[in-house]
Amino acid sequence: MTRAAPEPEDVLQGTLDMLVLRAVQLEPMHGWGIAQRIEQWSEHVLQLGQGTLYPSLYRLERQGLIDSRWQVTENNRRARYYALTPAGRRQLAREVASWKRLSRAINLVLDASEV
């Protein structure tokens, strides 16, 4: 993850749902917006194809972690907006905590080997 040029990376398996939940944590967003936000936040490293994004959205909704409804965009276009449910909020907190623990552990291992 230290490449100079931002080249697209596949999302690590199992982390997609967490990233989607994180993207809608602050405010309800439509699918396109979620993809854009993840791309921007990751400085264009992570590019979400719609082939992975939408199945994830439908799956999360079926699991009751996000909710969706029709809303009008700033350009007066109807779009489906996704928002975290309380269950989704809890799930996100759990996944973030466990991811941080895991990545810290991995970093520790990697750093130790450089000594």
Next chain:
Amino acid sequence: MFEWWRRWARGVWRREETEQRLDEEISFHLEQAVAQNEARGMSPGEARRAALLRFGGIEPFKERVRDEVRPAIAQDFWRDVRVGARLLRRTPGFTAAAVLTIGLGSGAATAVFSVVHGVLLRPLPYPESDRIVRLYQLDQNGRRGNVSQLNFEDWQAQTTSFSAMAMWSSWGLVPVVGGREPAMGTLVAVSREFFDVMRVRPEAGRGFSDVEQRVGGPAAAIVGRAFWDRWIGGPLAGQSLRMGDRVYTVVGIMPDGFDYPGGASVWIARGLMPPDTSRTAHNVQATARLRDGVPLAAAQLEISRISRELKARYGDDTWMFDAAAVPLLDQITTTSKPVLTMLFMAAVLLLLVATANVSSLLLARTSTRQHEFAIQLAIGASRFRVVRQLLAEATVLAVAGGIVGAVTAAWTVRALVALGPGLAPRLAEARVDWFALAFAVAVTAFTALALGLLTAIGTRSVRLSSALSIGPRTMTPGRRGLVARQSLVVAQVALTLVLLSGAGLLGRSFLGVLAVNPGFSLDDALIVDFTAAAGGSDSRVRRVQLLDAMLDRVGRLPGVASAGLVTGFPLGGGNYSNGRFIEMTSANELQSYDDIAKLPREALAARTGQAGYRIASPGYFRTMGIPVLRGRVFDERDDAAAPHVAIVSQSLAESKWPGQDPIGRFVQFGNMDGDPQGFRVIGVVGDVRELTPETPPGPLFYASYRQRPNSVWRVNLIVRSPDPASLGPAIQRIAREIDPDVPVQFRTVGEAFDAVLIGRRFSLVLISLFSAAALVLATLGLYGVVAYLVAQRTREIGIRIALGATPGHLMRLILSRGAIIAVCGGLAGLAAALALARLVEGMLFGIRANDPAVLAVAAGVTASAAFAASVLPARRAARIEPATSLRST
């Protein structure tokens, strides 16, 4: 669990919504992408192309999203079903066999069930019909009989178990004149409470008023809807009908479908007729409704107690010893119940055979697919997953079979109903209704479940390593699967034997019935049925004139050998009244009931007898071929002015005057027609069997119509001729000329015999079809098992041949396996047939249910079929080329 269901339901109900939403989201996403591309400086066309390119295939994308929406299990099951259907398409022979077997088995069972439900189980179309009972007087021997009006009135006064109790008497088919054209209608005289008991009211007009139910009151009639529409029509007001010697004003129309009792089409008030004064005049029948909350048993106890008290009080004045209350539905279905119950059992047996056969087919298929399952298990499928796949296949088979079954059932029910309304009451109304359809679905589901589970048993014996290492074709069969298949075939053979022996017993009974000598010999004759309903004050004279004219003119028609008439034709369609007579010491000893009442009781008992009372013409006996054993039959001398004479049947002569000559005896039989004049016996004729060939002939007493026309009503005119069918129009014309108000009906002797035999023929045909189907299925099942054995043992057999086994040796080896199965099935079948024998006993005639010859033949047929089924595969085994079989691994 609840959560799962909620989501599943949401997935199903929102499928449409999801599709719409998905389309809209895709188009929104693409728009956004196009806009972004344009912002980066692309032309609109380029921007759109780039966005589409990046998005990729839309359908695969949608499918991926759909996968997320569909709940996992339903989705997997649907996939299993689709895969199952594809696999089944690949083996059309197996699939067709399985679907047809399930379809025919469940179809036959459903059809018979529909009929059983329509006839036996469906409630009668009256409110709370299960609370309606028929009441019977019981005689000394516990036999059910009609009721006398005085006893009925005592019941009515003394019982508390019934909310209403009605009596009625049927006049049978009567000419109804005054509608569009004269018609024959079934006329019933009912008492005041009748419509309360039935809780059915006229749908148009009204019931009988008080004055219409008094002796001498205005005569009124209520007509059934179907009869009204067919024969009368028009406005109700002002319509009147002439029946017998009275004209009745029609006051009401009963709703369609109401035809109680006995297919009634016109009801009149019994109150119009003077009440019976004799406690032994058994002219009425009784129907009652149980009071709310009173159980049948309590009502039965009460009426029985009261009847026995009445007997104690009235002694010989009443012949009622006890009474019975019988639920109406039971009474109506008494005759059809045994036949239908037996047929239903036969259908269930056939369904079991079919199920066993399909299970066996499926098991065989499973065994040959063990290689496939082994691979599935090896690449990570759970055992549950494999079983689920099999269940899905079984479901596809069951659904397809269920459809075939529904069609089969619909056709079969139509065929059964078409076989004739004479078969059983309410048969015409039998339909494949929702109840039967639900039953078919249950049958199908049961079949699928049984198939799936049995197949699963077969699968559990898959040993991964062995199945994979040995390869698909020469693998040793899964022991458990084979045992299961063999037991299924044993069961099939057993069930087939049961059905075959049932068919054999019914067939022998049928032959027995055909072989019975009915006491008359009538080959080519036309039966003309009519009612001599001439009315008025001179009705006696006019009735005799009518019958004289009919006999004379019909007898002179060209081609008529002889003609005779009777009031109770032995094959049905007449009036079969029965009564008590008293032997007199002289022609004029007893002139009235008062004279009889003066006789000492003991003497009376010794001098009375019981017999059927028929009125005949002189030519009746010759026409029917009934032999005259002693004395003479009626002739020209026996006219109205001459002393009344009678002819008795052989069994009456032997039982009443054993070892004596009945000729010249004097008999008083006045209670049959109210004529006090005594009879002198002038002849003895042979016995005839009445109504069914099965019942032994009863004692009969014949009077001449010229002397005793009073009780002549329904008449059967028998016209003997080499070409009876051609006589119809001529006789029709004669009847119209003599009395245009007397409609006549025709039937040939053949038709009359058919009507008597229809029940037997019907059950015989059906059970024969069932057992033939079962035999075919069992043979195929056994063939399948033995052929499979041979296929499995090809390699072993090759080795045996290479080591010197002879073809004969191998034949014996394979045949013995088939024989073991056949013998096991045969023994089980014999045991089952003997155990079930009791259930068909009531339908047999001239043969015992455990008849060894029938059982032996049934076993022989089954054994031959089993042998034939094993011979083909055995011969194939004997011809195996050792070299080929050993190389073909």
